[in-house]
Amino acid sequence: MSGTDHNPFAEPGGDPNPFNDPSVTQVTHSSMDPVDQYNPFPPQSSDSLATHTTPYQPAVLQPSTEPSPQAAAAAAQANLLRQQEELERKAAELDRREQELQNRGPTGKENNWPPLPKSFPIKPCFYQDFSEEIPLEYQRVCKMMYYLWMFHCVTLFLNLLACLAQFIKASSYGVNFGLSILWLILFAPCSFLCWYRPVYKAFKTDSSFSFFFFFFVFFCQVAIFTIQAVGIPSWGNSGWITAFTMIRADTAVGCIMIVVAILFTMCAVLSVVLLKMVHSMYRRTGASFQKAQQEFSQGVFSNKAFQSAAAGAASSAAQGAFQGNN
Template identity: 80%
Template sequence: MSGFDNNPFAEPANENPFNDPSVTQVTNSATEPVDQYSPFGAHSTEGLATGTTPASTSPYQPAVLQPSTEPSPQATAAVAQANLLRQQEELERKAAELDRREQELQSRGATGKENNWPPLPKMCPIKPCFYQDFSEEIPLEYQRVCKMMYYLWMFNCMTLFLNLLACLAYFTTSEYGVDFGLSILWLILFAPCSFLCWYRPVYKAFKTDSSFSFFFFFFVFFCQVVIFVIQSVGIPKWGNSGWITAIEVISVNKAVGAIMMIVAILFTICAVLSIILLKMVHSMYRRTGASFQKAQQEFSHGVFTSKTFQTAATGAASSAAQGSFQRNN
């Protein structure tokens, strides 16, 4: 009943409100007050260095503004000009190299080898014009006849030179110089023409088994045989020291007549050898299987593939086309 004896309106007893068990529990705990709490004080910073989060390795990088590095128009023009100069120098170098190779090929001829005929010394400004090698270019069964044709050409040149000397000797004993003048012409004309017109064709015919070369040789060499016969006969005032001229002169001047007689004998030997060699070449030609039809085909192929013929045909076609266009207008 004591609980009812207390006066509710009386002053409360000296009781400390902070003595409440819930309050004292909080105040006596080790937790620091809010105003004294430091988030950096009680924690160690040793693990921060080792526990650092690595930088992002994303392939997408943030855009970074770069300063403008475009060259100026003057710099661009200078670079372009330098490139053009370099390209021009390169082209000039290549053109010089091509010219050098072309000159080498021309000096070597169509065979691709260095020309060796005529055998001139290296100090001579005139270079050889042909390549000739019997053992390399001519088949073995044709080498003997081909060499004999070469020796016949040299023998003919020597005879023409002696004919010039004989006519000169005759000119000293007479008042006519026609034979001497014509003998000079025959030497200048027949020596190179005989090499180009019948010796080189027969050499090429044996080398390549060309039907066209054989036919060309037969036609020209037959004319050469006729010339040998005329020279050996020695018609007066034709520039030949043949038999007729030598017999006429020997009665007047025996020394000059003897010289002209020797030349007449040499012309006769040339005529006889030419007939024998013509028969030998013809017999070999029959064994090679050459024919006139093959010669026509070789001639047609050579003409149509010639650069000169192609250039002429192109020019004629363009001229005809221009004329037709002008007439239509």
């Protein structure tokens, strides 16, 4: 019982006091501030507060940002000028593209004939490419027609020189020389447009109308070749009759005219041979006169010039009938 009745809070001399432990007394007598007295905002001096205080600035009214009428008018004028420059630039670009399309022609490709230099003021008028546009079985004959046209142009030029020599020998042959100039200027471009280009287009598109047009014009060309080879006097041709007549007066001039007569004869013979070759190929293509008529009617009615002319005639007739009824 004596152990049970012992007082744990008795003075020293009995059991030791647990609060007298050195670790506990060190904490209770420490100079550190207790947790409940900690101030997270340490005091600051008045000088530091003065340096960190933002001074008072009075409100200042900002001037109005709306532009004056003069400035608005100047800005509008500058905007109009800029738009006008942009429109002019676009118009120039459209003109350039339109010119390129005109140079390319209806094929959509740039024309390459006649082969003229880039700096030349006259641009090519046609597009020509045998390997691309002409079928393989027609290329040989089409090229021969082209070579015949060039041979004819060279013959006409030599005919002009022969007639010039004849005119120099005797001034009475001035009419012959003048007509030789006319035949060169007339037949060289017309033969290209009237029978070479139609046969080129006929081989290219298998057009019955182009074939019929070529046959009609080229038959007339064969007759002209024959007349030129014969050489009727005072017709501007150095044919056989004119050459044999001139050789009696001047041998040199007569020999030159005989050479030209031989060239005209070759043109006539080659034209007959090529006419037969083209006709044989035409019969194998399945072309006919009915197809030619159909192509001609479609081409005429689809022509814008014909449509505008027909519309103008119809409107004029309607107006005349209306006025007559009134």
